[in-house]
Amino acid sequence: MGAGTEAGTGRSAERREQLTRRAGSTRRDRRTRPARGGERLVTGLACAGAFVVVLDATIVSVTLPAIRAALGFSPAALPWVVNAYTLAFAGFLLLGGRCADVFGHRATLLTGAALFTAGTAACGFAVTADVLLAARVVQGLGGALLMPVTLSLLTTTFTEPDRRARVLSTWSAVGAVGAASGPVVGGVLTQWAGWRWVFFVTVPIGVLCLVGAARGLPRYDRAGRPSLDVVGAALATAGLTGVVYAVMRAAVAGWTSPQVMGPLAGGVVLLGILVPHQARWARQPLLALDLFRLRAVSSGNVVMLLLGLGFFASPILLSLYLQDVHSWSPLRAGLGYLPVGAAMFAGARAAGALTLRFGPRRTSVACCLLGAAGFTGVAASLGADSSYPLTVVLSGVVFGFGTAAAFTPITVAATGGVPSARGGLAAGVLNTVRQTSGAVGLAVTSTVSAAAADAWADAHPGRGGAHGASALAHGYGVAFLVCAGCVAAAALVAALAMPGPVPDSPGTAARSG
Template sequence: MTSIETVAQRAAPGWMILALACSSQFMVILDASIVNVALPSIRGELGFTPTGLAWVVNGYLLTFAGFMLLGGRAADLFGPRRTLVAGLVLFSASSLAGGLATAPEILVAARVAQGVGAAMMAPATLAVINTSFTEAHARARAFGAWSASGGVGGMAGAVAGGALTTGLSWRWVFLINVPIGAALIVVALLSATGTRTGRRESLDLAGAVTGTAGLAALIYGVMQSADHGWTSVRVVGPAVAGLLLLGVFIVVEARFASRPMMPLRLFRVRGVAAGNGMLLLFGGIAIAMWYFTSLFLQNVLGYSALQAGLGQTPAAVTFVVIARWAAALLPRTGARSLVLAGCACFVAGFGWLAQAHAGSGFVTGVLGPTLLVAVGIGLTFPTLMAAATAEAPEGDAGIIGGLANTAVQVGGSIGLAVLATAAGARAATEAGGSSPAAALAAGYGLVFLMAAGLGLAIAAVSVLLPRHRHG
């Protein structure tokens, strides 16, 4: 490293480091949803089949979740800054390739590569925060800002995708990442991201292969359940293979790896074990809130995709405000109190939302309960992320960040499949004696009640969190 670069990194203020982490996380989450609105235009221009079109979304989500642990360990071995820069380069280059794609295969390949880049970026941003903000209050505020940036990215997808596709072209859904990514690469090269630059260790190749392949196979199988049913060989085969590979991964890490990719000793840290368990459940909460509420607005109340996105904006703003407030409270109250308060909001908000029907008004049927659920998400998400990563040894900050992100993504994937199946089955039983909108409302109502149950489950697991305060 040159002396000029060293001085620039040492002089980098905390706000610049935090802005880098938050902006990178915003891009990662935004790209999981921004493409959805553009899918009809993409299909018309590139000639996708319906099955192939789904992989414009699934290709990204699959590699994003599957490679997260590997990306987290890369941040530990090579340093969070280098891993973040490498992820940004891959993400930006694949975005350019996607925006210029002339055939379906090129676009799907670009989305797969984007997912790998995102899997490097997401855990690296958490490692940046863990190694750059060591004081309890500063770290809590950083987690609040990071969580809020991801939430805003998820909600901005529908609005930004609709605006870019309508005003310019579907290609700009991808091309917009290129100048933003280039700017973030420059900032990353000039910003300090903690005292570590990585450690000289060889990668646990057996663990990397079995862990990554196992996660990818499991998520792939779960993704197929919506089209083929849970008993189909297309679902059972990959899911069982994934579970077997993950079993092999655990054996390798416990018995054979001299320097394991994911040291199992980390699960003896109570915050790591309990926090990741709750994040797995939280993935289902997030899916129920953002995905199924959007479907309710469109399929039951008749909103357009853009109107549905705008209809959820008040909840997104509420989440951002509460997440920042919760981060300020965390060092004083500890994690358990905030999680329990958030779970109370989940139960009340989803219970209220489950009463909505085809004749409900927006304000009382959707806005009120979603604001309450958004308060719960704002209280719990940054708190769970802090609990799952705060007690990790510095040398394992990357893999802990990868584990936390993986828990949310896997929980969301499984939650989407289970909740969608439940909603479809309930709607089918109601279809004979109800209007289509009423039948769908009944299905979504069941989903919201199940989400309230997930809130109760998170509250139950929260008793395992350490009693001491963070500050």
């Protein structure tokens, strides 16, 4: 009897302690969450941050010839104007997401915006190739802090499913506009104002983000918050950097080159060490592995990986097709992508309502299937004499709408129900998967395109060689077929693995996880 009483008393005390900790956590979350009147500011900051990060990843591509002429880049070094940004961005995304949880949204956004804006301005004022590359690295670091915190801000501020879906569709639409407008804006500014204005144009937006975050976001309550896992951060950053570097290098040196295999093996080993470090050795791990026990998180990231493999290479493939096969100028090719960009914006805007009506799983499946159909249409219609309306406008609009609409339900699934204390981590993981899948997808499709063009030229001697228009068109067609397969696989995984409705609030996941 006494033992039972003592056991019951112990359980009651333990239960009271758990409730006290949960109540304290809730009070801290409320103190650090913006009031309803500040939700517009949160949305504006998140969309502005995402816009400049995505825009600067695409706006530079059409300015490379002008930059090479001005700063004396060698042909081998010129691609690193793009790669330096991408490498820093992808390598530090996971750390950036965790920083939002450890140091708070306000501090992380201010630091990220300051680094990004300073790096952007330095790019515009660069007088040597080395200075420009260093500034691009600083830009990438700032972007790696900005992108996860913009998503984490939204998922922790808007906890109701309908409002979260709508605001995430707006966030995705703004990102789609940034991706689609980059080549166009870059071409116009380079031709009419000079390449330096490609960088200067986003500086005012960065300054506005700094002012808005400093004045409008609440300060972070550090009571009871985790510390940063420095060892885990070093392993994750170095491992991701090695893998992404190897993937980018593979498009030039080949997958069997020591320049590729060395960094790839090193990155994989470091990421392999990261797993037991997080599971056994770290007191407060950077990457809490139990997060992936949530079915929505694990399946959402796999679907995002497959979608990214197929989608993110498509703007570059279409631009190269129009320039290499049809001899369009970079500016004209950028303008030619506008119908696809408009479809992406429409798809991203419609995704919120579709997700609310049909749920994340069914919306993801339907949108990915639509995207796969569009990619298949592009692959089937590409040719040396193909018409622009059939190839780009018709099929491109289909895959643009479908794939852009798929990002919102996948994001809702992969971040829905995640405890607020891990919102930044979930956002960092998802953005890392997106960025890494984009780099891998571009490397794979570039390799496939070149190999298919060579094979076609060997099978059709005397018809222009591997660099003839027909051979190049065939290579790009095969690459788009690979894109279609990846996006169709994303639809299949979503249908089989993604759960139905996601939890309504962070607390649900905390209790079920």
